[in-house]
Amino acid sequence: MNQNRLLARYRIETAYSLDHAAGVIAGEQSTGTFISVPGETASLKERFGAMVVSITETGEVMSPSLPGGEVPNNHDGVYKQGEIVLSFPIENFGPSIPNLLSAVAGNLSELQELSGLRLLDIEIPQEFSKAYKGPKFGIEGTRKLTGVYGRPIIGTIVKPSIGLPLDQLEKLVTELGLAGLDFIKDDELNSNPAFAPLEKRVEVVMRAINHVADKTGKKVMYAFNITGDIEELKRNHDIVVKAGGNCVMVSINSVGYTGLTYLNKFSEVPIHGHRNQWGMLTRCPMLGMEFTVYQKLCRLAGADHMHVNGLNGKFYESNESVVRSIKACLEPILDGYSSMPVVSSGQWAGTATDTFKAAETVDVMHLAGGGILAHPDGAAAGFESMRLAWEAAVQGNSLDNYANKHDVLKKAIDKFSK
């Protein structure tokens, strides 16, 4: 790895040759304008210019994936697809996520020579470790705070997502705490609404959590959604910490990488990173970026927990893609930046088996909303069914076998399996 240059890998599609397109991309993102200008010397280009490292053709299509692409005069109707690797001088942007993004993404997706461009991966330069300290808790810190080892941290989301009156919230959190849950989070829709302002929510939730802790000795981790503008992040974080809270959550795309970085400068509890709005940046295969890139930036910025969707969930993503995301989060960046993947969406006991089989890890948070709350025998049974499902998976037992011995598991299967 060249210490002075950053590597970025892209999927591209073009009506031109891949060589030509790669050259346009490199020029746009470094020294170029649409016409040569005075001062753009060869030595300047060499030092500050992006360079094309490799070009691999992967296929051809007969119609463009994205609109507005230009075609050459003699176009044969074929659009070439390929992967290219560019290298950028790190000194152009320094250890700065905001300026890294202007360099490696910038205007590229708008170039008319392209009918597709997607950022597949970037190699984080060592220099970034000076500017970004990353998660303060990560997997180890989260296990320590929850006291859960050898299995996933099992939790739920307060449902209904929004609108639950404070007295019912207190009751629900008490019930969930007594049910043995490791973790509870606010829904991403529920941050600081008038009917349940954060201050009040913290008050009733912490009362419930402390009440439960007095009885059981276990302090549930609760991720309070503190998403808001910059000053609110500080104010809201402090409200949570002052009340003895042990986790805060932000919608990363709402606060931006800069908001996350800012929060991480003073945060005293793990930061639960929710990725809503991420679909806009990734669902079109010829645009946006891969989760690999996104989670690297989020972890640099300080996300102790990273949402990755769930297997067999309610979203469009394939199981294979979810598993790749889990594994990406568990891959160290510059030997560190530990972050716990959060498996969520349409989850219940039955999805534990597939998750363990495919991801081969218990270092995840496994969240079920309906899958715990809507268990026929209540939340305690819902939680127990999840715990048992993981126990079975780790032991190599089949879910059905295990269900024969455990009624709560059987009832979960009856209720939730399609």
Add this chain to the structure above:
Amino acid sequence: MNQNRLLARYRIETAYSLDHAAGVIAGEQSTGTFISVPGETASLKERFGAMVVSITETGEVMSPSLPGGEVPNNHDGVYKQGEIVLSFPIENFGPSIPNLLSAVAGNLSELQELSGLRLLDIEIPQEFSKAYKGPKFGIEGTRKLTGVYGRPIIGTIVKPSIGLPLDQLEKLVTELGLAGLDFIKDDELNSNPAFAPLEKRVEVVMRAINHVADKTGKKVMYAFNITGDIEELKRNHDIVVKAGGNCVMVSINSVGYTGLTYLNKFSEVPIHGHRNQWGMLTRCPMLGMEFTVYQKLCRLAGADHMHVNGLNGKFYESNESVVRSIKACLEPILDGYSSMPVVSSGQWAGTATDTFKAAETVDVMHLAGGGILAHPDGAAAGFESMRLAWEAAVQGNSLDNYANKHDVLKKAIDKFSK
């Protein structure tokens, strides 16, 4: 306009009926989970739930625009496209851009019932004016600072984009200032790189600008790129203002809406909003969002100037779309939030004619990099050719006619027209 609910309009595509899909969207973004849970009462749904206001079918396609969509068992192979309007209770998110985004965008693009979803427009609730004061300068303030009235503010971008040594930068800015330019900006790639740290750049640029002002009486507006993390925004802004600078620029998608909002709390000069990375959010017609939505949020957050690409530019966008963007920026939000559209990318004198004809306004910044710097007779001639082109356009003269009387215009046409 109902004061309690926000309207959001979407383009959607689904293998299900549009009715079914609209219902799923409304449920996901308010009270729902994948299965009914205790507490999700009818009265709670009525108060906090999103509501489907209207559904309009617009067409059908035989293959899905985005991957991963689910199809019903009896699917006939047809994907329905349509526009839907939803209303959201404002009390769910309050006057908060970050939480508004979690509500109106959230997880929607990931729903498997959809093979396409794009946010087309939102109606900004009056309540937001309490939390977001918007641009402090806008069109009027920018005209006052530059002293330019009755025509666009004509400017350029420092090129080469990156790598220009400080002594050459000083020389270039002096030359451009003496050439009569109204406005100069850093490239979005050039924020705080090691070879030209912002402090040094401000020093040499302001020396040049003051030198020119002493000679000509005109103080060029220079947008220093201060893009960076949150603390850097404050630090960098203060460096610029302390040195007598009169504009700062940020890459909005790099600093986030929250970063822009934060900067706008203390900024003492206009904020020049660059939209690089925007292509990732908009180029796929069935994903992301329209510029209409984006510029509303950016203006709420405080962008005095908003980049909109340029007609006949080097990017994929159609002229019609660029013109719509210009007009969107000039449309008041809640009777205010004035922001000056910045027409840029592949611009030169010749693009002025089309811009004026289509957008019917002179209230734009018109930026040309090569179109000014690479004029055969130098930057002064480049600037003059732009000014003359607008003069001709406003007077209803053709560019060629005008070029017969003005040599700099003729030379611009010879050099830049394709």
